[in-house]
Amino acid sequence: MSNGPTLALVGATGAVGTVMIDIINGRESVPWGEIRLIASPRSAGKKITVRGEELTVIALSPEAFDGVDVAMFDVPDEVSAEWAPIAAERGAVAVDNSGAFRMDDDVPLVVPEVNADKVADRPRGIIANPNCTTLSMMAALGALHREFGLKELVVASYQAASGAGQDGVDRLYAELDAVSGKGLGAKAGDVRAALEAGGLSLADTPFAGTPLALNVVPSAGSYKGDGWFSEELKVRNESRKILGIPDLKVSATCVRVPVVTTHSLAVHATFEREVTVEAAHKVFEAQPSVVLVDDPENGRFPSPAEVVGNDPTYVGRVRQALDFPNTLDFFVCGDNLRKGAALNTYEVAEQLAPEFS
């Protein structure tokens, strides 16, 4: 164990935890001394190699946080709600990827490219990681906001199955296998019938009782009243908080699509100041964590198949709106498990490391 702060990963064996370990292993260097893997008692004892060292997963308990400087949480809301404060009590800074604390006034919601300074603003010792759909566009939108002053946002999402966890991925694969080679999707209800015939009850799906294979599902998250689903309200509330624009006008429609991993967003953004495609391109090119893929004449634009597994936010299809002043339309993709979850969380943790050296 080398000299350096101690990093804990809570939820080390879950879908996001697995990507987190992949990210840690892929870093050129890490500032950490000890890395500690924590999970449910069921997963304790598992051996996972991190930075060339075989680590043993330990069970979640208050003592697991002794000596921990930064504790990243990739667990369900209710687990974070209970354990992040315990970690904080034990002297760790909790960086939480769940929805438990995101909108609390005394918890900063951080995207390092946008509001890294807020990391210091943590009276409870907890920092929250934004929702994956919001994160898909934040690096790009934050850069545009700094330059042009964002004031209105209309977005439609194309969200991947892994946004609903490993269950979502497993379900999508099972559905695709069930419909494969049968010429389905051309007659009323034929996909549903094939799934049910294949033992894939629509009652057991993570996708609102609706097929996802050969389909799109305009429902993401849980119902929150007045017609809104939670993902849509998160996009609005979290964008306002991260960008520091409390009165930002936002409308979002969130739709699940049959993609495994990587969320996409069609964005219509209105600014205080004049924008051109050329000026937007310059802003994107200057942003290290954004990759501009925008040569439509030659068929170059971002898409999940090309983006998945990569760290940056990919932007393309940048157009000056024809009828709306100071407005851009564009298309953005981001791996929802990486920048949308594990990578952003890790970047916040990295931001904290110097405090403990």
Next chain:
Amino acid sequence: MSNGPTLALVGATGAVGTVMIDIINGRESVPWGEIRLIASPRSAGKKITVRGEELTVIALSPEAFDGVDVAMFDVPDEVSAEWAPIAAERGAVAVDNSGAFRMDDDVPLVVPEVNADKVADRPRGIIANPNCTTLSMMAALGALHREFGLKELVVASYQAASGAGQDGVDRLYAELDAVSGKGLGAKAGDVRAALEAGGLSLADTPFAGTPLALNVVPSAGSYKGDGWFSEELKVRNESRKILGIPDLKVSATCVRVPVVTTHSLAVHATFEREVTVEAAHKVFEAQPSVVLVDDPENGRFPSPAEVVGNDPTYVGRVRQALDFPNTLDFFVCGDNLRKGAALNTYEVAEQLAPEFS
């Protein structure tokens, strides 16, 4: 042959033509005397049963239009461009589903629920059928416009493979088969690699050189300059013309999704007058060709899998925008081969029939 006007279907053996025949066969009654099937010389001689009568497809020629009162065209732009005027010369009213004449000042662009009166306004004897993406929302949007006065429109589409023709459908099925059961879509470029290994070159795809299986492709139609693709400009130009709002503000981003048939649109619509969800629901419920599916709390909303093969326009996820006055957000689905193509064309033809009785 019974008494009644003569209807011709040009392109009887194509993807849309096949749906057209299905629609004609499904009508409770038809006003036509003779129905004549016309296609390329290659398809001439084929026998197809229409309304219980076995008809023989004849080859496209000027004489094929002799005695025809209404000629529906479901053929590529260049074929319509050449032959619709010939049909008109021979005394037929050409109802054309292609893009050849849609934006011509002297050709009406008709959606019967919205602007049926324009059918009479045809100096060249040609009436155009709108683009499928525009048509997906016109019945619903037209009804809202009449009540509340539409002034701004921001849309993101989720367009099906059959919008790119039978080639599009065949390609999607082939891609899905190639990726089936392999756990793909989780690593950078793995879908592309699997397609190429399976002999599905990305050079030969109707989807802009990009995988469609396990992906979404933010490109529909042909490139038109300034970052815009043709589908996006059609949505703007045709919506303005059909609704009779020449200065309607429109931004569209058109995206292809791995669905076989049925287009969807996330719509953000701003009106002159105040709107509520309740008032919008009443408008939709009063519109015969619109079906409202909007009970989000109980997981009820439209999706392609449930809409495909049906005639109406399905609307759901109706919400009052939280930050934009007089604005609704909603989700609409329509079978792009039916209301998006063949059905609307047939409805215009039906509208014309009484002129010839």
